[in-house]
Amino acid sequence: MSDEDDRRAKPERRDPQAPEKGSMPRRAGDSHRVRAAIRDELETLAEAKSDEAPPTPGEGRDPARTVIALENVSLGFDQPILEDVSFSAKGGETIVVVGESGTGKSTILKLLLRLLVPDKGRVCIDGDNITDLTFNEALEVRQKMGMVFQGAALFDSMTVFENIAYPLREHTKLTDDEIEERVREKLSFVDLEPEKVMDQMPAELSGGMRKRVGVARGMANNPEIMLYDEPTSGLDPLTTGTITYLILKLQRELGVTSVVVSHDIRSSFRMASKIALLAEKRIAFFGTPEEMTGSDDKYIREFLGGF
Ligand SMILES: Nc1ncnc2c1ncn2[C@@H]1O[C@H](COP(=O)(O)OP(=O)(O)O)[C@@H](O)[C@H]1O
Ligand SMILES: [Mg+2]
Secondary structure (H helix, E strand, O other), rough: OHHHHHHHHHHOOOOOOOHHHHHOOOOHHHHHHHHHHHHHHHHHHHHHHOOOOOOOOOOOOOOOOOEEEEEEEEEOOOOOHHHHHEEEEEEOEEEEEEOOEEEEEOHHHHOOOOOOOOOOEEEEEEEEHHOOOHHHHHHHHOEEEEEOOOOOOOOOOOOOOHHHHHHHHHHHOOOHHHHHHHHHHHHHHOOOOHHOOOOOHHOOOOOHHHHHHHHHHOOOOOEEEEEEEEOOOOOHHHHHHHHHHHHHHHHHOOOOOEEEEOOOOHHHHHHOOEEEEEEOOOEEEEEEHHHHHHHOOOHHHHHHOOO
């Protein structure tokens, strides 16, 4: 197993001081603010959509093709975590998975990467059930996916250049020149100046810049699928906005299909084609942001802070 796999296999660090719940406004006084924020967000989105030129066809964008599917997936460790969970993503869609802490959101990403296999059900990537694959076959499927880990998780002892070049050296036959060209291309895509940041160490960058380098590394292999685990956690609102925009940019310009785990409802509404709400081991809701705000379901309304 490579270092990268090692890192992936390890359960991520938890910060007991930062309950995910806290970022979902829950107090009654917050409900108006949340309602107004979500309404603004939906209006801005509707305007943006009507103004938009037709999107350029990205490689992965094919609304008729199911790229990702969980079918009746159940998984438990000491106790059941997911029960009969199903959802799917068509080509170019962004599915945002929300839910309280410990409901199994990161576990879903690990199932998609086949770092975990379900006790029951199927996980399909591009129509292929990946649960029965051999280790080597699974590595091949993983090459279709780029992952942005919680907290960016860059290698602290490597420069920005080496961080992004790493998956290319590991998994491709690109020459050094081609790798350098690719690293520059990805840094530019995430709006970082290659000349300025390539030789810097992660510790020298701001939190937002580290996240962008994390995205550049995740997309280095030109994956058709991107997975993000809480890409905006710990960021200020402005930086949250730029990362949200970046995820949208990958979807719109490259047609990437994405699954984003998020605790930030506002940014979820901006980027989601569909939202999957996990609660009590099941998908309590799966639908568009508009459908979610229109729902009368008591739990959903509570989840949205009384929206
Ligand atoms: N490798 C593991 N072994 C045992 N329990 C685990 C493991 N990974 C996750 N869990 C448990 O599964 C539940 C869901 O975890 P996780 O998917 O990380 O939740 P979330 O990302 O929604 O906060 C938690 O109760 C967690 O403690
Ligand atoms: Mg998690």
